[in-house]
Amino acid sequence: xxxxxxxxxxxxxxxxxxxxxxxxxxxxxxxxxxxxxxxxxxxxxxxxxxxxxxxxxxxxxxxxxxxxxxxxxxxxxxxxxxxxxxxxxxxxxxxxxxxxxxxxxxxxxxxxxxxxxxxxxxxxxxxxxxxxxxxxxxxxxxxxxxxxxxxxxxxxxxxxxxxxxxxxxxxxxxxxxxxxxxxxxxxxxxxxxxxxxxxxxxxxxxxxxxxxxxxxxxxxxxxxxxxxxxxxxxxxxxxxxxxxxxxxxxxxxxxxxxxxxxxxxxxxxxxxxxxxxxxxxxxxxxxxxxxxxxxxxxxxxxxxxxxxxxxxxxxxxxxxxxxxxxxxxxxxxxxxxxxxxxxxxxxxxxxxxxxxxxxxxxxxxxxxxxxxxxxxxxxxxxxxxxxxxxxxxxxxxxxxxxxxxxxxxxxxxxxxxxxxxxxxxxxxxxxxxxxxxxxxxxxxxxxxxxxxxxx
Numbered sequence: 001x002x003x004x005x006x007x008x009x010x011x012x013x014x015x016x017x018x019x020x021x022x023x024x025x026x027x028x029x030x031x032x033x034x035x036x037x038x039x040x041x042x043x044x045x046x047x048x049x050x051x052x053x054x055x056x057x058x059x060x061x062x063x064x065x066x067x068x069x070x071x072x073x074x075x076x077x078x079x080x081x082x083x084x085x086x087x088x089x090x091x092x093x094x095x096x097x098x099x100x101x102x103x104x105x106x107x108x109x110x111x112x113x114x115x116x117x118x119x120x121x122x123x124x125x126x127x128x129x130x131x132x133x134x135x136x137x138x139x140x141x142x143x144x145x146x147x148x149x150x151x152x153x154x155x156x157x158x159x160x161x162x163x164x165x166x167x168x169x170x171x172x173x174x175x176x177x178x179x180x181x182x183x184x185x186x187x188x189x190x191x192x193x194x195x196x197x198x199x200x201x202x203x204x205x206x207x208x209x210x211x212x213x214x215x216x217x218x219x220x221x222x223x224x225x226x227x228x229x230x231x232x233x234x235x236x237x238x239x240x241x242x243x244x245x246x247x248x249x250x251x252x253x254x255x256x257x258x259x260x261x262x263x264x265x266x267x268x269x270x271x272x273x274x275x276x277x278x279x280x281x282x283x284x285x286x287x288x289x290x291x292x293x294x295x296x297x298x299x300x301x302x303x304x305x306x307x308x309x310x311x312x313x314x315x316x317x318x319x320x321x322x323x324x325x326x327x328x329x330x331x332x333x334x335x336x337x338x339x340x341x342x343x344x345x346x347x348x349x350x351x352x353x354x355x356x357x358x359x360x361x362x363x364x365x366x367x368x369x370x371x372x373x374x375x376x377x378x379x380x381x382x383x384x385x386x387x388x389x390x391x392x393x394x395x396x397x398x399x400x401x402x403x404x405x406x407x408x409x410x411x412x413x414x415x416x417x418x419x420x421x422x423x424x425x426x427x428x429x430x431x432x433x434x435x436x437x438x439x440x441x442x443x444x445x446x447x448x449x450x451x452x453x454x455x
Contacts, residue, residue: 033060036428036435038408046403049439050410050424054223054256054373057284058333059428065289068329069322077322081314088325095331096285096294099265104279106302108295108311109319109327113255113282114148116293117217120280121152122313123297123305124215124249130304133247136214140204140248142197143175144419146225147217147253156217159225161415174208176201178222179231182366182377183385183420194231198238205246215249215278220267221370223256225414227377227422228369236274243277252276255293256373259284260334260429263344263371270370277301284334290326291317339429346431347371353440354425361447363394363454366422372429376443377422387417392454395421402446407439 028040036059038046048056058065072088079086093107108123110116121139128136141147143158154162155170163172179197181190188196205213220236222229243250257267258281268275279296286292305311317323334340351367354376358364365379378395380388388394395411402409413421427439 035059035061036431044406046406046408047427047435047439047442048408049402049427049442050408051426051428052288052408053283053410054261054424054426055283055286056288057259057261057429058287058330058337058339059430060288062287062289062330062333064333065287065326065329069289069326072322072325075321078317078320080316081319086319086321086324088321088328089319092324092328092331095328095335096281097296099331099335100279100296101266101269103275103277103298104296105299106297108297109324110293110295110315111291111317111323112293113253113280114150114153114293115315116255116280116282116295117148117153117156117253118150119295119313120217120251120278120297121156121215123295123301123311124251124278126305126308126312127249127301128214130308133211135211136247138208138213139173139215139217140201140208140213141173141175141217142178142219144178144225144414145175145217145219145253146223147219148255157225159415160418174204176204178226178229179235180226180229181231182368190232191234194235195238197231198235198242201239202242202246205242205248210246210248213246213248215251216243217251217253219253219257220271221257221262221373222375223253224412226419227412227414227424228373228375228426230368230370233271236271240274240276249278250276251278251280253280255280255282256284257370258282259287259331260340260343261371261373261426263340263347265340267370267373285327285331286323287330289330290323292323292327334429337430342431343371343429346427346429346433346436347374349433349436350374350425350440353437354443357440357444357447360444361451363447363451369425372426372431374425375422376425377420379420385420387421388454390417394450394454395423397453398423398446398450401449402442405442405446407442407446409443 031041032039097105139156141156145158147153147157151170156173158175177197179194184193252268282293354367365382366377380386399411410424
């Protein structure tokens with residue numbers, strides 16, 4: 001067999017990979033990372049302008065995190081929580097809950113965002129049982145939304161394409177509309193649509209039966225499904241009021257938006273009068289150095305479950321010493337380097353630079369987000385907001401053009417374009433002003449090149 005044989009790599013070895021599409025081109029081989037940059041084996045440098053899938057919060061090659069990993073590995077890499085507590089778990093829990101603030105005093109650590117979603121769903125169900133509310137089991141969420149890749153997470157994710165494929169294998173939960181601010185139904189303003197979406201939440205609770213509705217999951221700043229969507233402030237307050245009135249637990253999915261990315265440790269902190277009952281985290285708390293996620297909940301909730309016999313849930317790698325040591329070092333670096341205020345300041349600069357790009361682009365339709373969780377929506381017509389036909393491969397081509405210029409961008413065409421398509425602009429929180437300007441300049445060049453192709 002040789003390099004041209006299907007399933008074999010250029011070096012002659014088997015390719016043990018699942019590619020998303022048949023015939024997808026091979027990617028370059030990454031060799032190393034440094035700061036906001038990644039380098040391939042051919043010596044090409046790329047700006048990691050989306051932190052991978054919004055994960056590499058503190059950049060690549062951080063020496064303190066690498067040292068923390070090495071120290072823990074030499075002490076003990078793994079010990080089951082069934083037999084031992086471990087110091088790194090306690091240290092990570094202490095710093096994360098301190099940063100999260102009152103009402104989120106307990107932490108349970110897992111291996112990523114999907115596991116965090118599953119854990120949060122099981123926690124709120126078990127808590128309801130301790131309160132004599134066994135009839136509550138329905139978990140509401142928004143459409144579109146994304147809460148993970150497992151079947152439990154799929155059940156509460158609003159994606160009609162995924163539901164059509166995997167829905168028969170899951171118990172799909174009720175959905176309510178997402179409060180878009182750009183792609184609005186006819187006759188609505190952002191204000192009126194936000195109110196409509198909140199009203200639909202309450203109407204759905206009443207229609208399903210308030211005594212059957214357990215929780216409402218939402219992404220306070222949009223991720224994979226909505227491209228950094230930020231609702232109007234009044235929406236969050238209204239949702240909090242509705243959930244409180246009907247005894248529904250409010251869960252914020254901060255897998256992308258947490259760990260300082262939006263200029264606060266939790267994006268929930270932007271709306272202090274709408275704080276959730278439970279928060280899920282991932283991505284940024286491990287920053288790509290280890291698979292890591294978390295569920296944060298109140299002392300009262302966790303203690304009630306503990307008194308009733310304990311949390312009936314777990315994973316082999318839940319709260320393992322090595323990942324927790326790495327996560328602790330990541331969060332320490334986030335605080336010590338002042339990366340949370342830097343995310344706020346650099347996010348404001350990025351927005352300004354993207355507005356400059358928009359002035360000279362006919363395909364950049366919307367700019368949205370908070371801090372360094374930003375997105376730009378790509379349209380064929382800025383007046384009508386129409387997107388490019390699927391056969392144009394607009395978003396894929398833009399990503400390819402950017403990569404050729406040494407810029408890595410995360411993209412999404414949700415539900416085959418039903419909800420638009422966009423590029424996520426979310427560099428590591430260590431990014432500097434000069435680097436922000438370079439990223440924006442390369443985005444401008446990339447969009448101009450694409451516009452030449454589709455003229």
